[in-house]
Amino acid sequence: MERRTFYIQTFGCQMNDHDSAAIASMMEGAGFVRAEGPSDAGVILVNTCAIREKAEQKAYSQIGRWRLLKKERPDLIIGVGGCMAQSEGQKVFTRVPFVDFVFGTQTMHQIPEMVQKVRERKKKPVWIGMQADAASMEKLYVHTKGEGLKAFITVMQGCDNYCSYCIVPFVRGRELSRSSAGIVAEAERLAASGVREITLLGQNVNSYGLKGGDGADFAELIRRVSAVEGIKRLRFTTSHPKDLTDDLIAIFAEEKKAMPHIHLPLQSGSDEVLKAMNRRYTSGHYLGLIEKLRAARPDIAITTDLIVGFPGESVEDFQATLDIMRKVVFDGLFSFKFSPRKGTKAFDMADTIPEAIKEERLAVLQALQQEHTILKNRECVGGTFEVLVEGRSKAGEGQLTGRTPHNRIVNFEGPEALAGREVLVRVTRSWINSMTGELA
Known part of the structure; x- marks a missing residue:
């Protein structure tokens, strides 16, 4: 049967x-x-x-x-x-x-x-054909429905950047944007089912609208989704530094629903390594973006990606990465050892880095970031934040959990009836991966 x-x-x-x-x-x-x-x-x-x-x-x-x-x-x-x-x-x-x-x-x-x-x-x-079109994308995403308070919406497929280490363009295809009308309709459907926070997804969301779509760029798309009744919070990922425009940066100051958090992958602090990676920006350009972001929204949380052990990465190159980490002081970090992927340019690059050195550099990187994360969380102690309550916490009986606008986890005591609501929480203690607070 x-x-x-x-x-x-x-x-x-x-x-x-x-x-x-x-x-x-x-x-x-x-x-x-x-x-x-x-x-x-x-x-x-x-x-x-x-x-x-x-x-x-x-x-x-x-x-x-x-x-x-x-x-x-x-x-x-x-x-x-x-x-x-x-x-x-x-x-x-x-x-x-x-x-x-x-x-x-x-x-x-x-x-x-x-x-x-x-x-x-x-x-x-x-x-496994690579024949994506707007109609086939909508066929898939027209079925999505909300399950809980938070949901993702894919706004585009593919990537045209061809970073030398990355297999994504070969397995996700070329960039193609959905129509803003389809995305807004999905957001409305999710809001009607109880979703309160939406994250807009793409391999490079900043280039939304360059191929496909219906004329709206990414900043305009955010404005349109922000107008959906019932949606209280809006996030997006992932951004490419070379495509981060002043108009998009201004969104953090203009749009109340745009949460003060951006994930902006750096990958390396060395200009030589960035060039070999085909990232098409310099460390100086990246630091300039950080200045603009913090000017637009002084409390913005900034997280990033970093790769250690890229072919040819010297001691000086790695030190440049540590230097830029100290200048920016990231709120969070996703760090990786270089992993050669067949079909990419980096796969055949000479001067590979021994695994032991990759491990050592990764440990140093993560230790520095841990210091910065502890510092950033400690700065929140004594502050009061609007928290979207997600439900019961695993931290202890009677505890609720939720996230601040900056995407930090906070656990606090409160009735389960608060789930789904935004409440004010005063942070009383901080840890590496979360914070503890009390209803304000």
């Missing part, structure tokens, strides 16, 4: 999380019911990541665990998709031959059709 149930396992970034949520809504629209776990599912879908080798290994390891489940239930359908699948294609069947179909980053809207083809013809289709 055919099981009309499905289970989704997601690896990777926020965009993958949002894509998986859209896939789930689409499957439900096609008559499937979400299963609690893989053992209850008639269809298992895996949304993978390829940004680093470790992410691919984790995905293949998880898929391998389902081999026995497939043996016990031959009618179980397993589909592998996302960035790793886009990159690997037919090779997925070599690694995990019991998988039934492979779907790419731009064919997710066809998953119900793929499932049906597997059931009818017993074929193993590979649908």
